[in-house]
Amino acid sequence: xxxxxxxxxxxxxxxxxxxxxxxxxxxxxxxxxxxxxxxxxxxxxxxxxxxxxxxxxxxxxxxxxxxxxxxxxxxxxxxxxxxxxxxxxxxxxxxxxxxxxxxxxxxxxxxxxxxxxxxxxxxxxxxxxxxxxxxxxxxxxxxxxxxxxxxxxxxxxxxxxxxxxxxxxxxxxxxxxxxxxxxxxxxxxxxxxxxxxxxxxxxxxxxxxxxxxxxxxxxxxxxxxxxxxxxxxxxxxxxxxxx
Amino acid sequence: xxxxxxxxxxxxxxxxxxxxxxxxxxxxxxxxxxxxxxxxxxxxxxxxxxxxxxxxxxxxxxxxxxxxxxxxxxxxxxxxxxxxxxxxxxxxxxxxxxxxxxxxxxxxxxxxxxxxxxxxxxxxxxxxxxxxxxxxxxxxxxxxxxxxxxxxxxxxxxxxxxxxxxxxxxxxxxxxxxxxxxxxxxxxxxxxxxxxxxxxxxxxxxxxxxxxxxxxxxxxxxxxxxxxxxxxxxxxxxxxxxx
Numbered sequence: 001x002x003x004x005x006x007x008x009x010x011x012x013x014x015x016x017x018x019x020x021x022x023x024x025x026x027x028x029x030x031x032x033x034x035x036x037x038x039x040x041x042x043x044x045x046x047x048x049x050x051x052x053x054x055x056x057x058x059x060x061x062x063x064x065x066x067x068x069x070x071x072x073x074x075x076x077x078x079x080x081x082x083x084x085x086x087x088x089x090x091x092x093x094x095x096x097x098x099x100x101x102x103x104x105x106x107x108x109x110x111x112x113x114x115x116x117x118x119x120x121x122x123x124x125x126x127x128x129x130x131x132x133x134x135x136x137x138x139x140x141x142x143x144x145x146x147x148x149x150x151x152x153x154x155x156x157x158x159x160x161x162x163x164x165x166x167x168x169x170x171x172x173x174x175x176x177x178x179x180x181x182x183x184x185x186x187x188x189x190x191x192x193x194x195x196x197x198x199x200x201x202x203x204x205x206x207x208x209x210x211x212x213x214x215x216x217x218x219x220x221x222x223x224x225x226x227x228x229x230x231x232x233x234x235x236x237x238x239x240x241x242x243x
Numbered sequence: 244x245x246x247x248x249x250x251x252x253x254x255x256x257x258x259x260x261x262x263x264x265x266x267x268x269x270x271x272x273x274x275x276x277x278x279x280x281x282x283x284x285x286x287x288x289x290x291x292x293x294x295x296x297x298x299x300x301x302x303x304x305x306x307x308x309x310x311x312x313x314x315x316x317x318x319x320x321x322x323x324x325x326x327x328x329x330x331x332x333x334x335x336x337x338x339x340x341x342x343x344x345x346x347x348x349x350x351x352x353x354x355x356x357x358x359x360x361x362x363x364x365x366x367x368x369x370x371x372x373x374x375x376x377x378x379x380x381x382x383x384x385x386x387x388x389x390x391x392x393x394x395x396x397x398x399x400x401x402x403x404x405x406x407x408x409x410x411x412x413x414x415x416x417x418x419x420x421x422x423x424x425x426x427x428x429x430x431x432x433x434x435x436x437x438x439x440x441x442x443x444x445x446x447x448x449x450x451x452x453x454x455x456x457x458x459x460x461x462x463x464x465x466x467x468x469x470x471x472x473x474x475x476x477x478x479x480x481x482x483x484x485x486x
Contacts, residue, residue: 071314076358078365100403107361110401114357115319118350122321142401150400154393158353158385160343 012127012176013120014038015112016058016066018050019203020227021131021179023057024187027194028178029129036063037123039116043105044074045081047207049215056200056213069115079105080205087206089220096222100140103205103222109142110151117155117173126161126171133179133187135226148175184230192236199239203227208243216243255370255419256363257281258355259301259309261293262446263470264374264422266300267430270437271421272372279306280366282359286348287317288324290450292458299443299456312358322348323448330449332463339465343384346448346465352385353394360398360416369404369414376422376430378469391418427473435479442482446470451486459486 012034014026029036040054051068058066077083080102088102109132116128132143141147156162156172165172179187191198200214203223207215217224219242231238255277257269272279283297294311301309320326323345331345352375359371375386384390399405399415408415422430434441447460447467460467462485474481 067318069315069318071358072312073361075310075312076362076365078361104403105361106364107357107398107402110398111354111357111361114350114354115314118316118321118348118354119319121349122319141403141406144400147397147400150393150397154390154397155350155353157387157390157393159350160347160384163384 010127011035011037011123011125012129013116013123013125014063014129015116015131016040016054017131018053018057018201019131019223020184020191020198020201020230021133021187022054023061023131023196023198023201024191024194025129025131025178026057026061026063027191027196029127029176030061031194032178034127034129036061036129037065037067037119037125038063039067039069039119041112041115042068042070043082043108044072046087047081047202047205049207049209050202052213053200053202060197060200061195067119069119071111071115073105073108073111076106079103081105087221089206089218091222091225093225096225101222104140107142109140109147113151113155113175117159120173121159121161127174127176129176129178131179132177133182133184135184145177145180148177148180151175184226185233188230188234188236192234203240212241214241216241218243253370254278254280254366254368255372256359256366256368257306257372258359258374259283259297260374261296261300261444262374262466263427263434263441263444263473264376264430265297266304266374266439266441266444267434267437268372268374268421269300269304269306270434270439272370272419273304274437275421277370277372279304279372280308280310280362280368281306282310282312282362284355284358285311285313286325286351287315289330290324290445290448292450292452293445295456296443296445300439303440303443304438310362312362314354314358316348316351316354319349322346324348330464332449332461334465334468336468339468344465347383350385352383352390356394356398356418360402363416364402364404370417370419372419372421374422375420376425378427388420388423391420391423394418427469428476431473431477431479435477446483455484457484459484461486
């Protein structure tokens with residue numbers, strides 16, 4: 001499912017959050033010869049500035065179009081990212097790696113991949129890229145390879161394009177996670193090689209805005225800590241502005 | 244997956260569209276002893292009046308809470324229900340049963356079930372009801388039993404509650420489609436027995452509003468035709484106001 005048989009000019013939908021991982025996934029899609037339509041979801045996240053970052057990243061990496069879909073997950077709540085629950089700060093490395101964090105948004109990737117599949121069907125794309133990776137799936141169940149594979153089967157059973165493919169007419173959907181096996185430092189090294197401008201990305205769960213389109217990161221939430229360590233381990237200067 | 248082992252007072256999330264099928268699915272959930280939280284999705288559908296109907300049906304059938312989640316699928320388009328494409332009228336019975344119609348919304352049930360799963364996880368429900376049935380899945384791939392089963396597996400792999408269940412801690416998600424085997428007339432007979440007030444429901448893809456909360460149905464779109472025939476076959480007076 002991950003190999004790309006020279007898809008020169010083939011269209012892909014790339015889920016883009018404005019963060020480091022999905023920017024690198026977009027760069028990998030471009031490397032593999034895909035024309036990319038990027039998709040960001042405004043789900044009422046407290047770190048909404050990432051939506052501006054997603055639009056900048058989309059342009060920097062040569063996507064042909066950027067779409068924004070609004071979905072009000074605050075009507076569901078249940079996460080520090082969508083409800084009035086404090087984002088944890090200064091947690092130890094052990095605590096960060098242990099269990100599903102409070103920043104888990106129930107069924108988020110299930111929902112986002114479903115919307116991306118709908119968009120792919122409409123625009124005629126059969127490949128959907130997502131930036132899930134080895135770091136994520138220590139904590140987030142919806143980043144694990146078993147989930148991604150099961151989702152692809154379900155998406156093909158639940159769409160016109162997919163059932164046509166099952167009946168032998170045309171290709172079905174592939175869910176591509178080019179970062180699946182990579183740690184944060186490896187993702188950063190790959191992105192640097194592929195020309196990602198990480199100064200345009202934002203990972204912070206609790207950022208502070210000033211006049212710049214890219215906000216100031218808190219430096220202490222789980223996501224900031226993983227990002228900082230990733231740059232340090234990769235031996236790459238971290239372009240993030242921390243407060 | 245469909246049997247209900249006396250779930251007295253157990254909580255379920257019921258997807259409610261304001262139409263005839265999902266109203267009956269809600270009545271079946273109540274019959275099976277579930278406390279219901281109903282969920283309607285405002286996805287930019289042209290027949291938005293169905294959202295008012297959903298709220299009325301929720302109350303009539305004793306749901307404990309009704310939630311409305313907004314998702315702008317017009318940003319995706321690709322369907323007569325969300326884009327500027329005409330709703331087909333006066334199609335023959337053969338044409339209605341033949342292939343995926345233009346009113347198909349790409350990946351709609353995949354997306355809606357994903358959101359319902361997210362809500363279920365937040366409120367602590369493990370059962371999600373959906374009104375898909377035998378009539379639908381002649382035309383809509385995302386109503387077929389294979390899809391529903393595959394979705395349930397995926398939902399369990401992609402959520403905290405589901406992976407806890409797989410690890411032996413607590414129960415996982417069940418996707419319940421109590422109408423799966425029923426035709427339209429059988430659904431109506433079941434609903435009448437369970438006390439559904441079908442005058443509160445609306446099925447029309449292209450309704451006209453007046454001062455009443457329930458709109459006037461066109462009578463000629465595919466959905467109106469299936470509804471009319473269903474009432475006729477069930478031998479039940481059709482409470483719908485047609486124009």
